[in-house]
Amino acid sequence: MPVSYPSSLHINDQQATDAGQEPQANLSAGRLIVFTGPSGVGKGTLLKALRQRYPNLDVSISATTRSPRSGEVHGKDYFFLSRDEFMAMVDRGEFLEWAEFAGNLYGTPKATLANQIAAGRWVILEIELEGARQVRRTFPDALQLFVLPPSLEELEHRIRQRGQDDNQSIQQRLHRAQEEIQAAPEFDVQIINDDLDEALQKLETAIFDGDRSYALTSKR
Numbered sequence: 597m598p599v600s601y602p603s604s605l606h607i608n609d610q611q612a613t614d615a616g617q618e619p620q621a622n623l624s625a626g627r628l629i630v631f632t633g634p635s636g637v638g639k640g641t642l643l644k645a646l647r648q649r650y651p652n653l654d655v656s657i658s659a660t661t662r663s664p665r666s667g668e669v670h671g672k673d674y675f676f677l678s679r680d681e682f683m684a685m686v687d688r689g690e691f692l693e694w695a696e697f698a699g700n701l702y703g704t705p706k707a708t709l710a711n712q713i714a715a716g717r718w719v720i721l722e723i724e725l726e727g728a729r730q731v732r733r734t735f736p737d738a739l740q741l742f743v744l745p746p747s748l749e750e751l752e753h754r755i756r757q758r759g760q761d762d763n764q765s766i767q768q769r770l771h772r773a774q775e776e777i778q779a780a781p782e783f784d785v786q787i788i789n790d791d792l793d794e795a796l797q798k799l800e801t802a803i804f805d806g807d808r809s810y811a812l813t814s815k816r
């Protein structure tokens with residue numbers, strides 16, 4: 597289903613508001629897909645595999661105040677910002693959504709996303725629960741997907757064997773995971789990431805719903 601373009605995402609919405617008009621949107625082809633699930637469940641792994649198969653899908657690059665993990669690249673994995681830089685973007689209204697997670701701030705910058713949707717692209721937002729709820733209010737038509745672990749024990753095992761988070765961060769993530777899992781029924785589709793290939797298959801089905809024509813066009 598095409599996503600209608602909410603005024604809050606319009607790059608020039610302030611100009612329209614100043615002129616006393618409801619900002620206008622002239623796009624219909626873009627699609628927004630929200631991809632949520634507890635930290636360590638395998639969202640990044642699934643998205644990497646999905647994009648290898650379908651390079652035409654875009655994944656939004658978030659901003660965060662978290663420190664880069666080894667191998668993470670500024671501008672590719674995240675925009676790594678100081679808290680002051682992040683809050684300045686909040687004050688300027690530059691995020692579609694933002695939230696605090698495990699002691700750090702994360703947010704989806706509006707500007708690039710607006711251009712991608714305007715160009716008719718399909719864009720995946722890999723974000724936590726509070727952000728997903730904010731997007732649901734702004735984009736009620738966005739497809740909302742939730743990834744579940746086979747068990748909490750397996751989730752803890754995955755976070756630990758990833759070896760990228762300190763013990764405090766692991767505890768915060770596991771605590772938050774239980775709250776997030778409770779919210780899974782709010783989402784359109786729930787995918788259990790037990791066997792990776794099976795989960796990837798379900799993800800493809802949920803996104804394309806039998807029509808891979810967009811995904812199979814060459815990257816624009």
Ligand code: ADP
Nearest residue numbers: 635636637638639640641754758789790791792
């Ligand atoms: P997230 O992006 O949700 O935080 P990651 O993609 O970083 O999670 O995955 C966390 C860890 O779990 C990684 O070490 C990854 O290789 C592993 N993992 C992901 N999916 C599976 C799966 N289906 N079975 C076993 N391990 C997995």
Ligand code: 5GP
Nearest residue numbers: 635658694695697702703704722723724727
């Ligand atoms: P991590 O630190 O493991 O990369 O991410 C921690 C959590 O933040 C994950 O659940 C991830 O989906 C979420 N996250 C990443 N980017 C954003 C964002 O832009 N907004 C929100 N709300 N959450 C995000």
